[in-house]
Amino acid sequence: MLFKRLYYRGKRQHSPILVMHSMPNRLSCNRLGITVSKKLGKAVKRNKVRRRIYEAFRLYEPVLKVGHDIVIVAKQKALLSEFGQYYNEIGGVLKRANLFK
């Protein structure tokens, strides 16, 4: 399973509401996976968290290096956060992983 390989071998960056795993692939595009466990709530709440992560990542995508696999895991604090916090923290972990062009 691709997600497990990323958990063991990828680089890891933490922030208060999420964890990002990343490693290079040999493709000419970036691939994003999002993990939201059942601990965070029922389907509606999990969908909301996933959609906000997806949206924030989409806004950053034009300025990222290509050819990486990225998995973002949401923590429980993500339920209480506004979109602005998602945007700032995802920007932070992407910068620390040195994925900006």
Next chain:
RNA sequence: UGAGUAAGCCGGAUGGCCGCGGCGGGUGUUUUGCCCGACGAGGAAAGUCCGGGCUGCAUAGGGCAAGGGUGCCGGGUAACUCCCGGUAGAGGCGACUCUAAGGACAGUGCAACAGAAAUAGACUACUGCAUAUAUGUGCAGUACAGGUGGAAAGGUGAGGUAAAAGCUCACCGGCGGUAAGGCGACUUAUCGGCCAUGCAAACCCCACUCGCAGCAACACCGACAGGGGCGCCUGCCCGGCAUAUGCCCCGAAGGGUGGCUUGAGCAAUGCAGAAAUGCAUUGCCUAGAUAGAUGGUCAUCUGAUACAGAACCCGGCUUACAGGCUUGCUCAUACC
């Protein structure tokens, strides 16, 4: 106006910018793309508790047994444990609500504690007789009163008696017969005798009913490896025909396609019916993803913040839910 009761409905709206999903059209060199357009989660999509469709397996005709389910009556439905209407019982002043509501003369079993006694009886008590006599003791009769309990064996009143008792009578309740009404559950009337509890959400009996598994079902196509086999006359030999960079099978990806949405469909009108519902006509096409599409942000309105996300599809049930709306009915108060 307040309190309540029953049925039903809504469950954020509008606009700008940036995005997502399949579909249709256009464009482009095949693909990847680009542009335009309309459409794109719920009343419960949930729990996965019932009933079906659909698919595979089994049986391929019928019966029996085991096991499961259901259980007043009639109707509705594709079907149901669902829905509608009724009967009986219980609750409420009432509108109305609730009920696993067959059978305890087929059999087995249970009824703790308390209480004298729980399917059988006499502790306190009442009455008579005998005896001694403040009053007790013994024998006999009774089951009215007391207390216990969920339940004490018909209830209330009168007669009756030494005191009593369905012992007798009237009314009520229960049981059985007959008659009338009703498709039926049952109701009403009348007659009879005077009557042995509750539990079958204990085993059980009776009646009706039921194959098993599920879309990760199932069908098809299959890359890179890898493995196996060789047609027909013919079971064998001979012989003949056909034939090989071929054909078939197994296996199988970070696979692909179908199943996948036109259906017991929705809306309006009319007819039948007390209702559930059925029939007819006209119109409409209204999500189909496959890591899983509805989001982000700004503005305005507002009291607006609930429960909650389709995953093969329908019919129900159950559970969760901020706030709001409509209609019928009941009770109380005030006014006319």
